[in-house]
Amino acid sequence: MALIVQKYGGTSVANPERIRNVARRVARYKAMGHQVVVVVSAMSGETNKLVALSKELMAEPDPREYDMIIATGEQVTVGLTALALIELGIKAKSYTGAQVKILTDDSHTKARIIHIDQHNLKADLDAGYVCVVAGFQGVDENGNITTLGRGGSDTTGVALAAALGADECQIYTDVDGVYTTDPRVVPEARRLKSITFEEMLELASQGSKVLQIRSVEFAGKYKVKLRVLSSFEDEGEGTLITFEEDNTMEQPVISGIAFNRDEAKITVLGVPDTPGIAYQILGPIADANVDVDMIIQNTGADGTTDFTFTVHKNEMNKALSILRDKVQNNIKAREIIGDDKVAKVAIVGVGMKSHVGVASKMFRTLAEEGINIQMISTSEIKIAVVIDEKYMELAVRVLHKAFELEEA
């Protein structure tokens, strides 16, 4: 007998028929003798509907009230899922985040989990119940309902698995696992049987949408065995995210290729090459809560330098105004340029730790296609490049082939 946490996203519970499918899968796990905790998101579309309604009453909704409204999406789904299970003759009980109690800080709309009380769930599991828990939500110490931000249901699943000491946390989604890259771009993309936690973290942070990065971080921190599976297939073992690195020798050099079009590049030209310049540029950006991803500074020959960084495309104009209004004159920069026609492509793999030449192979492959590299960022197990947006799919395809990812 194992204790399994299963998380189902919005498309997996989009309508009563799909909710019945979820219930049937849970019933199979119960029949095998397992204890099951189910975490569900809002039915797809519901959250957007509630957001639109809120914005009709207040353009930038008060965060406490926003959470109050949005949290109802998951509350409906837990009730419906419990009904579907009870209809199958399974003992089931639904829980809001507050009922569990999933204690968070009071940062409404992007709260962080502080502690999960496992007492109620354990008692119900031991009494034979399937516990159906609302994802994405919690409660602060004053009893206010909080939400974890979009995608927070994955985090709920992993955090519950950690708190309960579950044997496995299964994330059911609309794909049947983690692929070497997005099969919509490279039809030869191959599902990975397993991937290390570090690789998954890099893939998620580089743009793979399969798992939310916060949930992967959580899984890493609490050593939760994660498995990504399709909620639309009854067979299939999905992709296991492992912590064992003992079999690194057998690992391919590269596990996967991530990419995204979410970032824009901002370049500050002709900055005096003096200490404190980076802080003078990025300080006001950070103060405005604009997240910065890649940062590059090159030393120039004439005592000036160019400073480049990337932000989310939605925030490019905000960042440009801040720089032009508050920074440009102070640091005597010649010009400030924004470019949102860029894309980021990253190759990820623990194997590259022990293989030289991965970077040069990547750069040569792109050069052979005439793709100019605008920025480079590396970690121990990742090389990311920023290129012209129009070459993104081509870059992913040629890299997938060059690193032989289509072969098992």
Next chain:
Amino acid sequence: MALIVQKYGGTSVANPERIRNVARRVARYKAMGHQVVVVVSAMSGETNKLVALSKELMAEPDPREYDMIIATGEQVTVGLTALALIELGIKAKSYTGAQVKILTDDSHTKARIIHIDQHNLKADLDAGYVCVVAGFQGVDENGNITTLGRGGSDTTGVALAAALGADECQIYTDVDGVYTTDPRVVPEARRLKSITFEEMLELASQGSKVLQIRSVEFAGKYKVKLRVLSSFEDEGEGTLITFEEDNTMEQPVISGIAFNRDEAKITVLGVPDTPGIAYQILGPIADANVDVDMIIQNTGADGTTDFTFTVHKNEMNKALSILRDKVQNNIKAREIIGDDKVAKVAIVGVGMKSHVGVASKMFRTLAEEGINIQMISTSEIKIAVVIDEKYMELAVRVLHKAFELEEA
């Protein structure tokens, strides 16, 4: 400065524009210096949608999960109403029943309020907040979400007013007060400036839909000053439900006429006229949780009698099967007949205590129109009759005229 509880039903908060109207009225009361607690129902149509969704997954939904799902309707409205208030620059905070905490028993879908914690609300009111509380819901001692049953939002409003010692509980609805009878049936029907608690209770129990009977009972028990007002008019003082009887002398004999088509009549013919017969007939009915309203038994000449009672139309067939399957042979009844083509008409007024001849005037008025009376039931301030459904409107009209209710 007064403390006022305002309750808004589903049609009053049916869409963002109407919610803004509610917020504007609340703002006016705040501007007068009052403390305001707002109780809201689900946006009209939402509860039915959630009920339909639940029934898709389980024909007779598990009551605990049903409450979990249904309670989200009010939770959305409190958040939206708070947003509308904040948008107007009013400090506002929404509350679920559990957050207040409105403690109920654990009778899911028809829970009874046991206690209301006024601590949180008082603190927020004193800090200048408008408190927006979800109607219709509470929480049991184990933290399970409960609902009070349809119409329970009125009860929430009155119970909160009692717990907080409010100066007035205002029930906003789609009519501008309590009328002598339904103006859709009698165009001359007149709004009452005030009505006694006992009369309101009789009118509500006899079919007037303006106020839920449970909320009137609650108001009576805790001496809460209730006022019924229109949420679609900014002026108007509505109808005050009073507890003073000192001005009974000036009261008209009859205050109002209530009617409904909700009941069906069941007659058990040819029952031996022996002790215990009533229990043998009604015991199994009560065991099946079928509510019985009027009961009549006449002594017959030949040692047998006929026994008649009314139930809700929806439950007539259930009651008939119980009687035919489990009762008829035991008590040797000749025949069991159901009739759902009946209606109940009741005249109500504290004035009838001191006036003889009210009943005979009612019966004569009906007889003059050739309307046969099938059953009669009386209380100190009410006379109700069951008649053929097709004469209902006619009966209401002629009684309204006979008792001169159109005159102020």
